[in-house]
Amino acid sequence: MAPVSIDNAKCVLVIGATSGIGRALALAISSLPSHPTVIAAGRRQDRLKELQEKNLETLQIDVTADLGSLKQTVESLIVKYPNLDAVILSSGIQYMHDFKKDVDISQVIREINVNYLAVVSLISLFIPHFLKLSAEGRPSFIIPITSGLGLLPSPLVINYSASKAALRSFTTSLRKQLEDTKVNVLEIIPPLVESELHDEQGTTERLSKFWMPLDEYTKLTVDGLRKGDIHIAAGRAAEVLEKFEKGGLNGLF
Ligand SMILES: NC(=O)c1ccc[n+]([C@@H]2O[C@H](COP(=O)([O-])OP(=O)(O)OC[C@H]3O[C@@H](n4cnc5c(N)ncnc54)[C@H](OP(=O)(O)O)[C@@H]3O)[C@@H](O)[C@H]2O)c1
Numbered sequence: 001m002a003p004v005s006i007d008n009a010k011c012v013l014v015i016g017a018t019s020g021i022g023r024a025l026a027l028a029i030s031s032l033p034s035h036p037t038v039i040a041a042g043r044r045q046d047r048l049k050e051l052q053e054k055n056l057e058t059l060q061i062d063v064t065a066d067l068g069s070l071k072q073t074v075e076s077l078i079v080k081y082p083n084l085d086a087v088i089l090s091s092g093i094q095y096m097h098d099f100k101k102d103v104d105i106s107q108v109i110r111e112i113n114v115n116y117l118a119v120v121s122l123i124s125l126f127i128p129h130f131l132k133l134s135a136e137g138r139p140s141f142i143i144p145i146t147s148g149l150g151l152l153p154s155p156l157v158i159n160y161s162a163s164k165a166a167l168r169s170f171t172t173s174l175r176k177q178l179e180d181t182k183v184n185v186l187e188i189i190p191p192l193v194e195s196e197l198h199d200e201q202g203t204t205e206r207l208s209k210f211w212m213p214l215d216e217y218t219k220l221t222v223d224g225l226r227k228g229d230i231h232i233a234a235g236r237a238a239e240v241l242e243k244f245e246k247g248g249l250n251g252l253f
Pocket of ligand 1: 015016017018019020021022041042043044047061062063064089090091092093114145146147148189190191192193194195196197198
């Protein structure tokens with residue numbers, strides 16, 4: 001039997017598609033032979049307009065909006081796109097914190113809100129629709145983007161690493177909770193990749209010497225999504241994941 005893969009998806013929402021990994025995945029998925037409808041979402045309207053010109057559907061959303069607004073947005077989206085059967089959650093932010101110094105706790109809270117609480121809230125809002133598809137015998141996909149730093153933390157981005165570890169843990173348990181349904185919970189685990197993520201910290205130039213080029217990363221990730229892999233990791237993140245799995249921890253779950 002062919003694996004259930006992104007090639008089965010009819011309509012894919014990518015949240016956090018105005019730049020970096022999300023944008024690249026949205027464009028690559030819209031060019032798959034299966035030609036799914038792709039909805040690119042994010043806050044920056046100028047970036048969304050540019051994606052509209054590339055024939056993507058778009059949605060303006062701030063994932064930190066209050067739960068009532070998020071619920072309304074998701075419900076309207078499902079009315080407009082009843083075939084929506086995949087959501088990739090790429091929205092994320094990253095700050096450096098040094099707890100020996102004066103830490104801006106509002107940034108810590110913001111990072112947890114965007115990287116963890118908003119993602120979990122959005123997933124919870126899509127699940128009833130995906131369960132309905134499952135009852136009709138149709139597969140669907142929930143695909144959070146975590147990080148290699150969710151497996152092996154970086155002290156430089158101490159809270160970011162913790163937010164991604166939390167999201168990994170949630171994703172792993174959610175997969176278990178939904179295992180008797182047709183809702184497929186995958187996990188994209190990037191290594192350091194070319195993007196705008198580090199711009200705010202002023203580390204982009206230094207990191208650009210080590211990061212994986214976005215084109216190379218996108219190809220590997222789309223290949224993993226098409227193969228139907230559960231964990232779609234690349235580069236250093238794939239190495240760390242392999243060591244983690246060799247330790248047998250996944251076998252315990
Ligand atoms: N690049 C890396 O090295 C790396 C490594 C591991 C994991 N990741 C993860 O990969 C994902 C994508 O990151 P990236 O590297 O592509 O970074 P990026 O280029 O900075 O993209 C981040 C995306 O998140 C969106 N976003 C941020 N805050 C948002 C909000 N409040 N509401 C809605 N959208 C929001 C941004 O859109 P707007 O600003 O338009 O809203 C943008 O589209 C993130 O989850 C990141 O943690 C990245």
